[in-house]
Every structure is written in structure tokens, then in C-alpha cells.
Amino acid sequence: EAGVVQSPRYKIIEKKQPVAFWCNPISGHNTLYWYLQNLGQGPELLIRYENEEAVDDSQLPKDRFSAERLKGVDSTLKIQPAELGDSAVYLCASSPQGVGELFFGEGSRLTVL
Amino acid sequence: GENVEQHPSTLSVQEGDSAVIKCTYSDSASNYFPWYKQELGKGPQLIIDIRSNVGEKKDQRIAVTLNKTAKHFSLHITETQPEDSAVYFCAAIPLGTYKYIFGTGTRLKVLA
Numbered sequence: 001e002a003g004v005v006q007s008p009r010y011k012i013i014e015k016k017q018p019v020a021f022w023c024n025p026i027s028g029h030n031t032l033y034w035y036l037q038n039l040g041q042g043p044e045l046l047i048r049y050e051n052e053e054a055v056d057d058s059q060l061p062k063d064r065f066s067a068e069r070l071k072g073v074d075s076t077l078k079i080q081p082a083e084l085g086d087s088a089v090y091l092c093a094s095s096p097q098g099v100g101e102l103f104f105g106e107g108s109r110l111t112v113l
Numbered sequence: 114g115e116n117v118e119q120h121p122s123t124l125s126v127q128e129g130d131s132a133v134i135k136c137t138y139s140d141s142a143s144n145y146f147p148w149y150k151q152e153l154g155k156g157p158q159l160i161i162d163i164r165s166n167v168g169e170k171k172d173q174r175i176a177v178t179l180n181k182t183a184k185h186f187s188l189h190i191t192e193t194q195p196e197d198s199a200v201y202f203c204a205a206i207p208l209g210t211y212k213y214i215f216g217t218g219t220r221l222k223v224l225a
Binding site: 004031040041042043044045048056091093099100101102104105106107 | 117119145147149154155156157158159162202204206210211212213215216217218
């Protein structure tokens with residue numbers, strides 16, 4: 001069974017540029033999460049989807065971050081414009097319905113110069 | 114707000130020794146407590162979890178204990194091996210939510 005796939009794995013951009021990350025969850029997983037992981041820290045939730053609906057985006061900085069999950073499968077996370085403080089790893093995770101194991105992708109490491 | 118404290122931040126043990134990592138949570142409504150292992154350049158991976166209706170769970174060399182009264186839970190790794198070296202995260206999830214509150218992580222080094 002294929003795991004959660006994220007791309008790109010690494011991205012280096014200059015500040016004020018836009019960037020987008022893509023996630024393909026495990027087939028059949030209704031719940032999709034985007035997490036932010038700063039160096040030496042645990043993951044912090046940005047947004048959670050149930051199918052195509054964003055049910056928790058309270059931690060998403062909406063002035064520069066946006067996300068979508070069209071057709072309830074793949075998802076993209078966009079930052080525009082990027083700031084120096086956005087340098088981090090962006091993790092996507094999926095899970096079947098209910099509280100339980102999160103299946104994480106390998107993450108997209110963003111460096112903003 | 115909800116908070117999970119994790120200690121120690123780094124831990125070095127000799128191969129074959131035991132390792133213990135402790136977490137304390139603030140929300141008494143938490144009822145699900147997973148532990149994740151994150152290797153360099155990889156995403157976190159679940160290694161064991163426990164729900165609030167049990168006090169202990171074991172899976173081969175790994176065990177988790179839960180003390181709901183004191184609001185803390187611990188990860189125990191016995192007979193450590195070099196491949197156990199990684200960063201470990203605990204998390205607590207309050208009942209009725211999907212809010213995974215992660216600890217700050219423990220970097221475990223197993224010395225051969």
C-alpha cells in the first residue's frame with residue numbers, strides 16, 4: 001500500500017515569492033492534515049480536512065496561507081508571499097475516520113532566503 | 114490552552130540499556146495518547162498508543178504507561194538498539210476532538 005506522498009521534498013525560495021506544496025493521502029483516508037514542524041519542535045496543526053471540507057483551519061495564517069482539497073483526495077498548501085519565518089518542514093498526514101493513527105508523509109522542507 | 118510537556122529533550126543510553134521518556138498533559142479530557150518516532154528526513158511514524166481505559170500497553174521492547182490522575186504518560190524502550198536512535202514525540206488528544214497536541218520531542222541516541 002502506498003503511503004502519503006508529498007512534493008516537493010525541498011524548496012528554496014526568496015522572501016515574498018509564492019510556494020505551493022502538494023499531498024496525496026493514502027487511498028480511502030477521509031481525513032487529511034497539514035502540519036508545520038519547526039526545527040526541534042513537534043508538529044503543529046495548520047488545517048484539517050474531512051473529505052473536501054476544511055473543518056479546522058483556526059491555526060492557519062489566512063493572510064498568507066491557503067489550502068484546498070479538491071474532490072476530497074489530493075491537497076495543496078500555498079504560501080503567498082513567503083516570509084523568512086516560514087522556513088520549516090510542512091508535513092501532510094492522513095487517517096481513516098475517527099481518532100487514531102496519523103500516517104505522515106516525508107514532508108516538504110522550505111527554506112526562505 | 115492545551116499543552117504537552119515532554120522530558121528529557123535529549124537522552125543518550127548504551128546499547129542494551131533501557132530508555133524512558135515522560136510526558137505530562139494539561140487537558141484532563143485527553144483520552145488518546147500516541148507515541149511517534151521520527152527518523153532524520155522522514156515523517157513521524159506511530160510506534161505505540163494507549164487509550165485512557167487502560168493503564169499500560171506493551172509491544173515487544175516498547176511499552177507505554179498512563180497515569181490519568183497525575184496526567185502523565187511514559188514511553189519505555191528496553192534492550193535498546195542503535196536503530197532506536199531517533200526523535201520521539203508524545204501526543205495527547207482530548208475526547209471528542211481531533212486536536213493532536215504534540216510534545217517538543219526527545220532525541221534518543223543509542224551508543225554502540
